[in-house]
Amino acid sequence: MIDDLEAASQLIYMQIKDIANIITKAPYGFEYTFWEDFTAKIIDRIYGNESTQRHGFEQAGRGGCFSVFESYSEHQRREDFIEILNCKKDYLENLISALEHRQSAMAYNPAEENQPDYAAHFYNNLESLLKSEEVSPLDRTIAEILSRIKEPSILHEARANLLELRLEMLTAAPSWTRMKKPMTWLIGFGKKEFFSILPFIVVYIRKIVD
Numbered sequence: 001m002i003d004d005l006e007a008a009s010q011l012i013y014m015q016i017k018d019i020a021n022i023i024t025k026a027p028y029g030f031e032y033t034f035w036e037d038f039t040a041k042i043i044d045r046i047y048g049n050e051s052t053q054r055h056g057f058e059q060a061g062r063g064g065c066f067s068v069f070e071s072y073s074e075h076q077r078r079e080d081f082i083e084i085l086n087c088k089k090d091y092l093e094n095l096i097s098a099l100e101h102r103q104s105a106m107a108y109n110p111a112e113e114n115q116p117d118y119a120a121h122f123y124n125n126l127e128s129l130l131k132s133e134e135v136s137p138l139d140r141t142i143a144e145i146l147s148r149i150k151e152p153s154i155l156h157e158a159r160a161n162l163l164e165l166r167l168e169m170l171t172a173a174p175s176w177t178r179m180k181k182p183m184t185w186l187i188g189f190g191k192k193e194f195f196s197i198l199p200f201i202v203v204y205i206r207k208i209v210d
Helices: 005-022 030-047 052-059 074-106 115-124 126-131 137-147 152-169 176-189 191-207
Strands: none
Touching: 005 030, 005 074, 005 137, 030 052, 030 074, 052 074, 126 137, 137 152, 137 191, 152 176, 152 191, 176 191
C-alpha cells in the first residue's frame, strides 16, 4: 500500500469521473479499453501487481454480462455495457471508501508533515524511493527529477521548490497563491519536469481554494 492515501483516492476518483463520458461511447470500443487498462495500471501502482484489487476490478460486472459476443443485439450489448460500467464504478467507489477508512484509522494529515524531516528523507533516500513499490506516484516522480540533478546548488533549489509544491497540493485546501512560486520555478527549470508533475496538479486542482 502506498503511503499517500489521498493521492491514491484522487487518482481512482478521476477514473470514476471518466465513466460519464465512456458510457456514451461504443460498447467495448477503444475509449473503454483504454480507460479499463489505464485504471488497472493505477490500481497496480496503489496495491502492487497482480493484486486482488486489480483482479476484482477486471471481473466487476462480468458475472452476468455476456454480450461482448457479436451474436448479441446492439441493444443488449449496450445494456450489458452500461451494467458493467456501473459495476466497475461501484467497485472503484468501494476502493476509495476503503482507502479513506484506512486514512482515518491512521489519523494521517499530510498538511502536518514536518518539512525538515521530509526534506531529509529526500536528501538521503532517493535510490530507495525509486526502488520501492510502496512510494506514492507523486513522490516517485519528485525523486526521479531530483535524481537527475548533479549540481548541488541546483539540487538544493529543486528540492525546496518541489517539496513546497508537494506539501501544498496535499493540504485539505491548497492555495493557488502559494502554489504559483514553486510552479513558476518548475516551468523555468524544464519542460520535461513540469509535464511530469502536471498530472498531479490536475488531480488536486479541484481542491484549490483561491
